[in-house]
Amino acid sequence: MAMVKQLDKRSGITYVYESVSYWDKEKKQPRSKRTLIGRLDTATGAIVPTDGRGKRRTQKEPDPVIRKGPVPTVKTERLFFGATYLLDQIGEETGVTADLKICFPNHYKQILSIAYYLVLEDQNPLFRFKKWAAIHKHPYGKDIPSQRSTELFQSITEEAKMQFFRLQGKRRVEKEYWAYDSTSISSRSELLKQVKYGKNKDGDHLPQINLALIFGEKSHLPFYYRKLAGNIPDAKTIQELIRELDVLGYGKIKLVMDRGYYSVDNINALFKRHLKFLCGTTSSLSFAKEFIREIGNKKDHYEYYNSDLELYVFSKTIAWDYEQDRPHKGDTIKEDRRMYLHLYFNPDKLSDDGKAFNRKMDTLKAELLSGKRNPEHEKDYRKYFEVKETPKRGISLSFKQDAIDAAHERYGFFVLISNEVKDPVTALRLYRMRDVAEKAFWNVKERLNLRRTMTSSKSFLEGKLFVAFVALIYLSYIQKRMEEKGLFSTYTMHELLDELDVIECFMEPGKAPIQGEVLKKQEQIYRDMEVAPLLAAGQGADA
Numbered sequence: 001m002a003m004v005k006q007l008d009k010r011s012g013i014t015y016v017y018e019s020v021s022y023w024d025k026e027k028k029q030p031r032s033k034r035t036l037i038g039r040l041d042t043a044t045g046a047i048v049p050t051d052g053r054g055k056r057r058t059q060k061e062p063d064p065v066i067r068k069g070p071v072p073t074v075k076t077e078r079l080f081f082g083a084t085y086l087l088d089q090i091g092e093e094t095g096v097t098a099d100l101k102i103c104f105p106n107h108y109k110q111i112l113s114i115a116y117y118l119v120l121e122d123q124n125p126l127f128r129f130k131k132w133a134a135i136h137k138h139p140y141g142k143d144i145p146s147q148r149s150t151e152l153f154q155s156i157t158e159e160a161k162m163q164f165f166r167l168q169g170k171r172r173v174e175k176e177y178w179a180y181d182s183t184s185i186s187s188r189s190e191l192l193k194q195v196k197y198g199k200n201k202d203g204d205h206l207p208q209i210n211l212a213l214i215f216g217e218k219s220h221l222p223f224y225y226r227k228l229a230g231n232i233p234d235a236k237t238i239q240e241l242i243r244e245l246d247v248l249g250y251g252k253i254k255l256v257m258d259r260g261y262y263s264v265d266n267i268n269a270l271f272k273r274h275l276k277f278l279c280g281t282t283s284s285l286s287f288a289k290e291f292i293r294e295i296g297n298k299k300d301h302y303e304y305y306n307s308d309l310e311l312y313v314f315s316k317t318i319a320w321d322y323e324q325d326r327p328h329k330g331d332t333i334k335e336d337r338r339m340y341l342h343l344y345f346n347p348d349k350l351s352d353d354g355k356a357f358n359r360k361m362d363t364l365k366a367e368l369l370s371g372k373r374n375p376e377h378e379k380d381y382r383k384y385f386e387v388k389e390t391p392k393r394g395i396s397l398s399f400k401q402d403a404i405d406a407a408h409e410r411y412g413f414f415v416l417i418s419n420e421v422k423d424p425v426t427a428l429r430l431y432r433m434r435d436v437a438e439k440a441f442w443n444v445k446e447r448l449n450l451r452r453t454m455t456s457s458k459s460f461l462e463g464k465l466f467v468a469f470v471a472l473i474y475l476s477y478i479q480k481r482m483e484e485k486g487l488f489s490t491y492t493m494h495e496l497l498d499e500l501d502v503i504e505c506f507m508e509p510g511k512a513p514i515q516g517e518v519l520k521k522q523e524q525i526y527r528d529m530e531v532a533p534l535l536a537a538g539q540g541a542d543a
Contacts, residue, residue: 153463
């Protein structure tokens with residue numbers, strides 16, 4: 001069977017026939033039978049069916065041929081697209097669009113459209129998506145009703161998420177450090193197993209789940225997250241994180257962590273896997289106290305002052321007492337591992353630490369004298385007080401001045417340890433990079449409306465967190481560019497996106513979208529975001 005095109009010179013119409021070859025037994029020669037199936041649309045290349053006499057059939061026409069390039073619209077309309085165009089370009093730059101298409105081939109456009117909505121409609125609930133979608137040009141191009149969004153969230157599998165993390169992780173610079181931190185998300189749900197009471201970082205007296213994120217030091221983009229039970233302390237998450245990153249195929253990772261993640265077991269686990277780390281610790285650790293005593297009165301000598309950091313900086317190499325249990329051999333390896341200890345003295349922190357310590361002592365003293373002892377403070381009671389109680393005089397206190405003096409010695413000091421970073425200035429700059437995680441948590445909770453969650457479905461929550469995570473990639477990209485270009489002196493993030501969101505495009509059936517007017521300051525925003533700009537009126541492509 002073959003397709004044959006034949007031009008009718010009288011009408012100028014090209015007809016398309018279906019030609020079937022067969023053998024004519026009587027004439028003993030090959031013959032063919034043609035059947036008219038339609039006329040050729042020279043504009044689109046599509047075949048328009050006919051009823052055999054050159055007229056259009058009344059039955060439903062087949063779907064049009066999909067071609068590369070701008071997708072023609074089906075109705076005339078004007079849509080806002082300046083901000084969504086920016087997000088389109090960021091998706092291409094970061095690989096988010098390509099990676100989502102691989103991991104969610106049937107739903108990636110819906111995921112992108114909801115992520116766009118979360119970015120552009122600050123704190124608005126998802127049920128308002130219909131109104132937003134009707135006036136914006138976005139990847140899916142249609143409304144996503146509440147039931148469909150629920151089905152979408154529930155369809156996001158753990159396997160597809162992990163594949164996305166793997167693809168995004170490979171796009172990050174392998175030699176960069178990764179900031180690891182967590183936050184708490186309060187919940188009133190009684191049906192989610194991981195909702196537990198724990199140390200709520202927002203001060204809410206509600207049960208919670210914990211959300212841990214990893215950011216690239218140079219890209220400032222997140223590429224991995226974990227949802228944890230609300231009662232799991234930060235220090236308990238590191239070893240599981242190492243195992244999961246190993247499963248994802250990440251080899252020589254480098255983690256930056258705050259003091260909440262420090263523990264002997266965690267540092268030993270990182271040494272065991274030959275992973276690099278930079279971690280904050282408390283100045284009360286024995287090796288830190290020893291170094292502080294060694295520094296003594298030199299803590300504010302000018303020779304140790306760093307003008308860029310505005311701090312007094314000290315550093316030395318120490319030996320970490322590494323231990324590794326080997327159950328299969330029934331023994332324990334004990335050996336020294338090299339580690340760099342960095343101390344920073346801040347005179348302003350000296351005063352703040354003194355005030356904080358005095359407030360702490362006031363609290364401990366009041367608890368002891370009232371008889372309302374806090375079980376969590378028993379160690380401090382024993383450390384700083386001598387407590388006596390008699391039937392006549394009641395409770396009397398005396399202070400352990402040596403312990404108080406030892407605490408005073410540590411006022412104003414901040415401590416970092418690393419098994420790779422030798423230079424204390426570089427170490428602190430890397431550590432301060434963790435600020436990007438703090439800003440991201442604000443974006444997750446405030447802009448993406450996830451301070452508290454009411455959902456009672458685990459699969460729904462998992463899917464919603466993933467789409468919010470995708471939105472966070474876009475927000476983090478914009479945040480980094482705004483900081484680099486100094487745009488926060490002119491705009492808030494919301495104001496910058498609103499500045500672009502007024503740009504329209506005109507949609508007409510069968511034609512590519514026609515761009516509306518672009519102001520010079522809007523064009524400059526695109527350039528500052530490092531994406532191909534929509535050019536101002538009167539400019540060509542080379543402008």
